[in-house]
Amino acid sequence: MNKPLGPSGEFKKLLRFAGIYGWSRAINKAIARTRPPWLRPLVFIRRKPAISVIGCGQFAFSCVCYYLKKQIGTAFLSAFDTDGQQARSLSRYYGFREVTTTPDALLNNPDLAVLYVVSNHASHTAYAVEGLTRNKIVYVEKPVSVTRQQLVRLCQAVRQSSGQVFAGYNRPYSKAIQLLRKRVDSSSEAAGFSISYVINGHQIPSEHWYRNAEEGTRICGNLGHWIDLTIHLFFWRSIPDWIDIQIAYANPNEPDDDLTVTFTTDRYDIVSILLTSRSEPFEGISEFINIQYNDIIAHIDDFRRLTIWQGAVKKVWRFWPKDVGHQRAVMQPFLENNRNWLEVELSTLLMLFIRDMVLKRQTGLRFNTHQELAGFEADLQSASLLYPPFTHEKNS
Known part of the structure; x- marks a missing residue:
C-alpha cells in the first residue's frame, strides 16, 4: 500500500516505527517486507507444534506470528499460502515444522490444534469453516465474511462445531x-x-x-x-x-x-x-x-x-x-x-x-x-x- 521511499526514506520510516512500536516490532515489520532468505532468529523457544497458519503475507509475518512467538514461543506446525515463496519464507523465519502444498494437507494434520486464517478476505470463511468442521480452535482475521451467504455458513459452522472461533478485530x-x-x-x-x-x-x-x-x-x-x-x-x-x-x-x-x-x-x-x-x-x-x-x-x-x-x-x-x-x-x-x-x-x-x-x-x-x-x-x-x-x- 505504501509507495517506494528509497533507502533514506526507508531508514527514516524504520526510526519512526521504532519510536511508535519499539525496535523489535519495527525491525520485524522491515523483515516482513523484504524477507531476506539468509536471515533467521538465533534462538527458538520450542513448544509442541500445534498452530498452523493459512495465509503467509505481511500481516501474518509482522503481526500474527510475531506475537504468537513472543507470547508462547515456537509452536508452529504447518504453513500454507497460494504463493509458495511466502509460505516458505514465513516457515523458515518462524521455525514451522512443514510447508504444505494444499490447505487440505494442513487441515488434516492430526497434530493441528489451533488454526489461524490470515489469507485474502474472500477466502476467510471457507478456511474457517473447514477448521470448525474438524472441531479445531479457529482464529479468523477480519472480515470474517464478505457476503451474507458466507456469514450464514460460518455461523452455522460455529453453532455445530465443538471447536471455538475468534475474530481478528483488534x-x-x-x-x-x-x-x-x-x-x-x-x-x-x-x-x-x-x-x-x-x-x-x-x-x-x-x-x-x-x-x-x-x-x-x-x-x-x-x-x-x-x-x-x-x-x-x-x-x-x-x-x-x-x-x-x-x-x-x-x-x-x-x-x-x-x-x-x-x-x-x-x-x-x-x-x-x-x-x-x-x-x-x-x-x-x-x-x-x-x-x-x-x-x-x-x-x-x-x-x-x-x-x-x-x-x-x-x-x-x-x-x-x-x-x-x-x-x-x-x-x-x-x-x-x-x-x-x-x-x-x-x-x-x-x-x-x-x-x-x-x-x-x-x-x-x-x-x-x-x-x-x-x-x-x-x-x-x-x-x-x-x-x-x-x-x-x-x-x-
Missing part, C-alpha cells in the same frame, strides 16, 4: 478501549453514545484487490474495523432497535474512499466515521476517536494516548508501544474473557449492509437490528437443510 482489545470500558461499566444510566472517528487511511490504487467487490471492497477491508468497534461499544449498554445510516461520498467513482458514514439510533446515539486517504501518514494509518457517554468524555489519540474527563477529574494514559489491540486479539485462543461472538455476527451484518449501500451508491437507509437478526436466524435454519450437522468425529 480495536476492542486495545488498552485504551479496555480502560474506558471499566468506567462505562460503572455508569448505571443507559445513555446514548456520541462517537466521532477520524481515520487517515492508506492510499491504495484503484486496481488494488481491497477494492474488488468479491473481496468486500474497502468497506470490509478497512471501514469494518470502526463499524465493529461501534457495535462493541453498543454492547456495553444495549444494542439499538434500529440504526439510521447516512453516507456522504466525496467521489462517487471511488465510493469506498473519502467517505463519511453516520449512524443515529433509537437510543439517541450519534456516530460519525470519516475515512479519508487523500494523503497517507508517513507511519501508516492514524486514528482519532472521541467518545461521550453520560458524564464521560474520552479522546483516543492514535491509540498512543487516552484522555478521560469525568466531572472535575482528568486522567491521561500514554501507550508505548502503540497499542491497537493486536497482541491481545491474536492471543484470544489462549486467553479467557474474550468478546462475545454475537458482537461479531451483528457487526458483520451491519458492515455487509453498508457495503451493499456503497456498491449501489445509496445515501440513506435504516438497519432494523432485531429484524435483521431474526432474518439471519431464519437463514441459518434454512441453511441447516443444505448443510447437515458435521460428521467428523469430535476431538478427544
Whole structure:
C-alpha cells in the first residue's frame, strides 16, 4: 500500500516505527517486507507444534506470528499460502515444522490444534469453516465474511462445531478501549453514545484487490474495523432497535474512499466515521476517536494516548508501544474473557449492509437490528437443510 521511499526514506520510516512500536516490532515489520532468505532468529523457544497458519503475507509475518512467538514461543506446525515463496519464507523465519502444498494437507494434520486464517478476505470463511468442521480452535482475521451467504455458513459452522472461533478485530482489545470500558461499566444510566472517528487511511490504487467487490471492497477491508468497534461499544449498554445510516461520498467513482458514514439510533446515539486517504501518514494509518457517554468524555489519540474527563477529574494514559489491540486479539485462543461472538455476527451484518449501500451508491437507509437478526436466524435454519450437522468425529 505504501509507495517506494528509497533507502533514506526507508531508514527514516524504520526510526519512526521504532519510536511508535519499539525496535523489535519495527525491525520485524522491515523483515516482513523484504524477507531476506539468509536471515533467521538465533534462538527458538520450542513448544509442541500445534498452530498452523493459512495465509503467509505481511500481516501474518509482522503481526500474527510475531506475537504468537513472543507470547508462547515456537509452536508452529504447518504453513500454507497460494504463493509458495511466502509460505516458505514465513516457515523458515518462524521455525514451522512443514510447508504444505494444499490447505487440505494442513487441515488434516492430526497434530493441528489451533488454526489461524490470515489469507485474502474472500477466502476467510471457507478456511474457517473447514477448521470448525474438524472441531479445531479457529482464529479468523477480519472480515470474517464478505457476503451474507458466507456469514450464514460460518455461523452455522460455529453453532455445530465443538471447536471455538475468534475474530481478528483488534480495536476492542486495545488498552485504551479496555480502560474506558471499566468506567462505562460503572455508569448505571443507559445513555446514548456520541462517537466521532477520524481515520487517515492508506492510499491504495484503484486496481488494488481491497477494492474488488468479491473481496468486500474497502468497506470490509478497512471501514469494518470502526463499524465493529461501534457495535462493541453498543454492547456495553444495549444494542439499538434500529440504526439510521447516512453516507456522504466525496467521489462517487471511488465510493469506498473519502467517505463519511453516520449512524443515529433509537437510543439517541450519534456516530460519525470519516475515512479519508487523500494523503497517507508517513507511519501508516492514524486514528482519532472521541467518545461521550453520560458524564464521560474520552479522546483516543492514535491509540498512543487516552484522555478521560469525568466531572472535575482528568486522567491521561500514554501507550508505548502503540497499542491497537493486536497482541491481545491474536492471543484470544489462549486467553479467557474474550468478546462475545454475537458482537461479531451483528457487526458483520451491519458492515455487509453498508457495503451493499456503497456498491449501489445509496445515501440513506435504516438497519432494523432485531429484524435483521431474526432474518439471519431464519437463514441459518434454512441453511441447516443444505448443510447437515458435521460428521467428523469430535476431538478427544
